[in-house]
Structures are given as structure tokens and as C-alpha cells.
Amino acid sequence: MAKKESRRSFLELATALIGGILSLAAGIPLIGFAISPAFKKPESKWVDLGLADRLKNSRFKKVDYTFMAKDGWVQATKKRSVYVTDAGNGEWSVFSRTCSHLGCLVRWDAQEESFLCPCHGAIFDKTGAVVAGPPPEPLQKLETKVEAGILYVKET
Amino acid sequence: MRQFLNERLPLSEFSAHLRKPLPKHINLLFSLGSLAMFLLLLQAATGAFLALYYSPSPEHAHNAVTYISEEVPFGAFVRGLHHWGASAMVIIVFLHLLRVVLYGSYKAPRELTWIFGVLLLLVVLGFGFTGYLLPWDEKAYWATVVGVEIASTAPVLGDFVAKVMRGGAEIGAVTLSRFYALHTIWLPWLAFGLVGVHLFFVRYYGSSGTPENTPEEMKTGKPFYPDQVFEDVVGMLILFAVLASVALFVPVPLEDVADPTNADYDPRPEWYFLFLFQLLKYFQGPFEIIGTFVIPTVGMVLLLLLPFLDKSEREVLWKRPLALTVTSVSVAGVVLLTILGASSPKLETQEASQSTEQTQDAATPDIETETVEEGEEVFDFQLTEEEIDGTGEAEEVFDFQLTEEELQ
Numbered sequence: 001m002a003k004k005e006s007r008r009s010f011l012e013l014a015t016a017l018i019g020g021i022l023s024l025a026a027g028i029p030l031i032g033f034a035i036s037p038a039f040k041k042p043e044s045k046w047v048d049l050g051l052a053d054r055l056k057n058s059r060f061k062k063v064d065y066t067f068m069a070k071d072g073w074v075q076a077t078k079k080r081s082v083y084v085t086d087a088g089n090g091e092w093s094v095f096s097r098t099c100s101h102l103g104c105l106v107r108w109d110a111q112e113e114s115f116l117c118p119c120h121g122a123i124f125d126k127t128g129a130v131v132a133g134p135p136p137e138p139l140q141k142l143e144t145k146v147e148a149g150i151l152y153v154k155e156t
Numbered sequence: 157m158r159q160f161l162n163e164r165l166p167l168s169e170f171s172a173h174l175r176k177p178l179p180k181h182i183n184l185l186f187s188l189g190s191l192a193m194f195l196l197l198l199q200a201a202t203g204a205f206l207a208l209y210y211s212p213s214p215e216h217a218h219n220a221v222t223y224i225s226e227e228v229p230f231g232a233f234v235r236g237l238h239h240w241g242a243s244a245m246v247i248i249v250f251l252h253l254l255r256v257v258l259y260g261s262y263k264a265p266r267e268l269t270w271i272f273g274v275l276l277l278l279v280v281l282g283f284g285f286t287g288y289l290l291p292w293d294e295k296a297y298w299a300t301v302v303g304v305e306i307a308s309t310a311p312v313l314g315d316f317v318a319k320v321m322r323g324g325a326e327i328g329a330v331t332l333s334r335f336y337a338l339h340t341i342w343l344p345w346l347a348f349g350l351v352g353v354h355l356f357f358v359r360y361y362g363s364s365g366t367p368e369n370t371p372e373e374m375k376t377g378k379p380f381y382p383d384q385v386f387e388d389v390v391g392m393l394i395l396f397a398v399l400a401s402v403a404l405f406v407p408v409p410l411e412d413v414a415d416p417t418n419a420d421y422d423p424r425p426e427w428y429f430l431f432l433f434q435l436l437k438y439f440q441g442p443f444e445i446i447g448t449f450v451i452p453t454v455g456m457v458l459l460l461l462l463p464f465l466d467k468s469e470r471e472v473l474w475k476r477p478l479a480l481t482v483t484s485v486s487v488a489g490v491v492l493l494t495i496l497g498a499s500s501p502k503l504e505t506q507e508a509s510q511s512t513e514q515t516q517d518a519a520t521p522d523i524e525t526e527t528v529e530e531g532e533e534v535f536d537f538q539l540t541e542e543e544i545d546g547t548g549e550a551e552e553v554f555d556f557q558l559t560e561e562e563l564q
Contacts, residue, residue, distance in 0.1 A: 038319035
């Protein structure tokens with residue numbers, strides 16, 4: 001009797017073990033398949049905004065630009081929008097228009113001299129610092145360089 | 157045929173089970189669960205048919221939805237049923253939850269029925285969130301941007317979860333295809349699994365009835381079939397008539413195709429997420445996470461654990477002062493935040509008026525995709541309007557893209 005019981009206990013354990021192995025063998029690749037995009041490092045590249053001389057402006061100028069980037073299985077034309085100024089002294093500031101709170105696009109208000117977010121009421125000053133509203137961080141300032149008279153920003 | 161089936165299946169037992177009496181005191185509010193299930197089936201049916209024409213890619217999604225609405229016979233009606241059905245589902249599920257709270261139906265031994273019901277509420281909200289990206293219009297795009305960013309604020313795993321949701325660093329083709337898969341395969345399977353378990357518990361423990369039922373009265377009411385089922389079916393008919401009328405006479409909105417650079421768009425979520433949208437405004441700087449993560453998570457955990465937190469005698473809500481207070485404050489809070497969110501003003505800036513023209517001129521019909529062959533490099537030249545005609549302070553940007561071959 002005791003022998004039969006121990007045999008059944010073994011069968012129960014073995015069944016659970018095989019079930020576990022099957023779940024892991026199928027589950028690990030499936031989960032890896034689904035979450036793999038999270039481990040891809042974003043490619044960074046320099047994208048030209050145009051001739052630096054012509055973008056020079058003491059006020060913020062909105063510049064929309066496009067560049068090619070891989071989006072899954074397609075080479076897509078990505079669209080971006082930034083605010084550009086050289087403050088009149090050749091020191092370039094290029095701000096991403098993506099609000100650091102939850103990703104809406106901020107707008108420059110020339111009268112208020114502020115960037116305003118249409119979603120949750122965030123306000124940033126002209127240095128990108130948070131003046132009011134929920135964002136925990138300033139506006140992202142993009143890395144820039146000028147080569148052969150062309151202004152480039154670093155896309156990440 | 158009947159005899160053939162009777163010899164092989166326990167049909168008479170099943171029939172007897174369906175005819176089991178309900179509690180004596182029961183009312184129309186007890187049909188809300190059946191109405192929710194009817195809506196789930198209607199959403200599954202209309203969704204399955206919409207999928208015949210839909211294409212989950214940024215190049216085609218918006219055109220496919222336009223095609224469904226404007227060219228496919230009954231397309232606008234089917235899409236209308238699906239769109240307004242989603243809103244009806246949120247309302248009915250919320251009312252069903254309130255009915256359960258009103259009569260304390262979540263109390264022992266029905267705790268598991270409640271927990272699976274709350275999980276179904278989450279699935280319904282998941283359907284809403286994944287569904288409204290699919291038309292790939294401005295609302296779809298920006299609501300998803302904000303929704304995924306909310307997930308990214310969760311501690312430790314937030315950024316990772318957001319990347320998994322998007323299928324990468326930003327919203328694009330991969331996001332759309334995985335939201336489509338979630339909306340049409342994963343969530344329906346999950347929903348029907350959860351509904352199965354929820355219904356099993358409902359039948360196993362029997363209807364809770366109102367608290368005024370004495371133990372003797374719990375099995376002395378009308379039979380579930382046909383009496384209660386008839387009332388449920390009449391409710392379904394009325395609900396369908398209302399939905400069909402709305403679908404016929406109120407066009408489903410479809411905004412311009414998603415444009416990640418549209419400066420004029422003021423993103424707003426669907427009405428059932430407006431309370432969260434409004435809530436996020438009140439938590440600033442380092443307290444952001446309270447609005448995005450802490451309150452929603454704690455609220456949902458408390459809701460799940462409600463049967464274990466509220467150990468009072470089963471009574472109707474107005475005889476349970478604490479439960480009445482918590483429920484009233486929560487419902488009033490959600491309603492008030494929704495109203496505030498709906499009435500929050502659009503942003504007017506100096507730039508906004510200028511950029512209206514820009515968007516109209518510069519708008520592209522869709523995100524263009526191009527297969528760039530190995531070794532082919534694309535050069536972008538961008539000139540402002542000022543540079544082209546040498547006038548004014550217009551800031552419009554023109555893009556010219558030449559391939560290396562063209563340059564040579």
C-alpha cells in the first residue's frame with residue numbers, strides 16, 4: 001500500500017515537473033520574442049536641420065524635419081519638430097518639443113516667452129527649465145554641431 | 157434528435173440547473189451583468205467583421221478606417237456599433253460594479269466572483285486603450301503617447317514596460333501591430349476566460365439577491381430560465397435599439413491622420429480616461445508619480461481587496477455609513493475629475509495661430525515609408541519659407557530629399 005502511494009506521489013511530482021518543463025521551454029522563447037524590442041539600443045545619428053547661417057535667429061524658430069529610421073520591418077520617414085535659436089550669438093540651442101511630462105508637443109508663446117504644453121498645463125522658460133506644472137525634468141536640449149555650414153542635431 | 161442528444165449529454169440536468177429559482181427579492185439592476193456580457197459579444201462580433209477590412213499598419217490603418225466608414229455598405233453602422241458599444245460597455249460595467257457595491261454582493265462567499273469581476277473591468281479598460289490607437293488618427297496617436305508615458309513613470313520597471321508596449325523607443329509600426337494583436341486576440345481570449353470563471357462563480361454560489369432576502373427566501377423566487385432570462389433579453393433589445401440609433405445618427409469621429417509634429421493638436425483621451433487625464437495635472441515635479449502610478453495602483457488594489465477590507469454585515473449601502481461615504485466620495489471624485497477634464501480649455505498661443513496654416517500646407521497624408529537599399533544614403537535639405545522667397549518671418553519648413561544617386 002505504502003509502495004503504491006509512493007509511486008503515485010512520484011507520478012504526481014513527475015507530471016508537475018514535466019508540465020513545468022514544457023511551460024518553461026515554450027514560455028521563455030515566447031516571452032523573449034514579445035519583449036525583445038525593449039532591449040534594442042536606440043541608434044543615434046546626426047540629422048541636418050539646414051544651413052546654419054539661415055537658421056540663425058535670436059528668437060525661437062520652429063523647425064520640422066524628417067529622417068529615415070528603421071521602424072520594425074520598415075524604413076520609415078520619421079517626423080520631428082524642434083525649436084532652434086542661436087540667441088543671436090552663435091550659441092545654438094535646439095529644444096525637443098516633446099514635453100518631459102507625458103510626451104505631448106509644447107508650443108512656444110512669444111508673448112509669454114515660455115514653452116506651453118497643451119496637455120497638463122506645463123510651462124517651461126526659454127532655457128527649457130520647468131516654471132510650472134507637473135514635469136519633473138526640463139525640456140530635452142538636443143546635442144548640436146555645425147559642419148560645413150550645416151547645423152546638425154543628434155537624434156537618439 | 158432530442159433523444160439522441162439526451163442519451164449522450166446531461167441535457168435534463170442542465171435544463172433543471174437553468175430553471176433553479178432565484179432569490180425572492182431581486183430587481184432590474186440584476187440584469188446589468190447580462191447586459192455587460194451582451195455588449196462583450198456584440199463587440200466581439202462587430203470587431204470580427206471590422207477586421208475583414210482593417211489593416212494594422214501606419215500606411216494603411218487610417219485609409220482602411222475611412223474606407224470602412226465611407227465606402228463599405230453598412231460600414232459606418234458597424235463601426236458605430238463598435239465605437240459607441242465600447243462607451244456603453246464602460247458605463248454598463250461601471251453600473252454593474254455599483255450595483256454589487258450597493259447590495260454588498262461581494263461579501264462572503266462571493267469574494268472570488270468580485271475579484272474576477274474587477275479583473276474584467278481592467279480588461280474592458282485595456283480594450284478601450286488598445287482599441288483607440290487603431291484608427292491611427294491624431295487622437296489615437298497622442299492618447300497612446302500619453303498613455304504609454306504614464307506607464308513609463310512606474311518605479312523600476314516603468315521604462316521597460318513602456319518599451320515593451322511600444323515595441324521600441326517610440327510609437328510606430330510595431331506599436332500598432334502589437335496593439336492590434338492585443339485588442340483582437342490576447343484581450344478577447346483573456347476576457348472570455350475571465351467571463352467563464354466569473355459566470356461559473358455566479359452560478360455556483362447563485363445570485364446574491366438584495367440583502368433583504370432571508371436565508372429561506374434565497375431559493376423561493378422566480379426561475380432563472382425563462383423568467384430572468386426574458387427580462388435580460390428585453391434589456392438587451394432596448395440597449396441594442398439605443399446603440400443602433402446612436403450608430404445611425406451620430407457619426408463616429410475620425411480625425412486627421414496621426415502626425416507626430418502637429419503643433420495645433422490638443423491631445424485629449426476618450427471620456428472614460430478623462431478623470432485620469434485631469435488628475436495628472438495636480439501632481440507636480442517629484443510628486444508626478446503619485447498621479448500616474450500611486451493613486452491608480454492603490455485604488456485598483458483596494459478595489460480588488462474590497463471584500464476582505466469591508467467585513468461589515470451584508471446590508472444595503474445606505475445602512476453601511478463607511479462604505480457609503482467611501483463609495484460616494486470615489487464616484488463623485490471620478491465624475492468631478494471627468495467634468496473638469498472635459499471642460500479643460502484648449503491651449504491658445506501666439507504660435508498656434510501661425511502654425512494652423514503651416515499644418516494645412518505641410519501636412520502629409522500619412523507616414524511615408526520607403527525602403528532604402530543597402531548603401532543608399534538619403535540627404536535632407538531643409539529650407540524655410542523665408543529662405544525661399546526672402547520675405548516675412550514665416551517659419552514653414554520645406555523638406556527636399558535627394559538620394560545619393562540623384563545627387564550624382
